[in-house]
Amino acid sequence: MLNDSELATLRKRFKRDAAFLMQTATSSDEDEKSQEEKDAKPLPRINRHSVFWIVASVSVTYYVDFIHNIMENDDVKSWWFNVGLVLLGICLSLAMFCIVYLEWFKGIQHYDQEYPAIPPITTAAFIAASCSFNIALWPVWSIFTPLILFTQFMGVVMFISLLG
Incomplete structure (x- = not known):
């Protein structure tokens, strides 16, 4: 099994990864908003x-x-x-x-x-x-x-x- 120091290290790594995932999730929300703004702008018919x-x-x-x-x-x-x-x-x-x-x-x-x-x-x-x-x-x-x-x-x- 894992000892206490290995568990503490594992918890810190999970917290760091969770923080990174949360930052990525908020930036993807901003990307979705910018995509919605792009969709609102009509594309030219003739290209x-x-x-x-x-x-x-x-x-x-x-x-x-x-x-x-x-x-x-x-x-x-x-x-x-x-x-x-x-x-x-x-x-x-x-x-x-x-x-x-x-x-x-x-x-x-x-x-x-x-x-x-x-x-x-x-x-x-x-x-x-x-x-x-x-x-x-x-x-x-x-x-x-x-x-x-x-x-x-x-x-x-x-x-x-x-x-x-």
């Missing part, structure tokens, strides 16, 4: 990040002749493409339900708390849609398909963020 992804998406659309390849290329697996369109439609419908109906009309800001099943269903539908699109378009662009689709996705997301 380099969003402009980059929009320009990249437009460039990819132009250089790989995206629309023409999807519409007229015989290598596209139409069954997988149609499944991807249906899943993407489900995903977008749920997103529009949340944004337009719940947030704008009903005024529910935290719709994920009111309807907890919507975020996982939307996420699963989007992941399944992206897999379907990758399978459908793999014969057209092979290894570049995920990169092309990701660039398109980011461009659309950044464009929508500029609208809202």
Whole structure:
């Protein structure tokens, strides 16, 4: 067992560590307040990040002749493409339900708390849609398909963020 001097040393160390933890806790509270102040200040809509992804998406659309390849290329697996369109439609419908109906009309800001099943269903539908699109378009662009689709996705997301 421990003798009295070792116990005293241990108590002093715990007190010192507790004091250090208390100082850290108060400084983290100040960091949280400054984070809240940062959140209160609106971020600019147009920034380099969003402009980059929009320009990249437009460039990819132009250089790989995206629309023409999807519409007229015989290598596209139409069954997988149609499944991807249906899943993407489900995903977008749920997103529009949340944004337009719940947030704008009903005024529910935290719709994920009111309807907890919507975020996982939307996420699963989007992941399944992206897999379907990758399978459908793999014969057209092979290894570049995920990169092309990701660039398109980011461009659309950044464009929508500029609208809202």
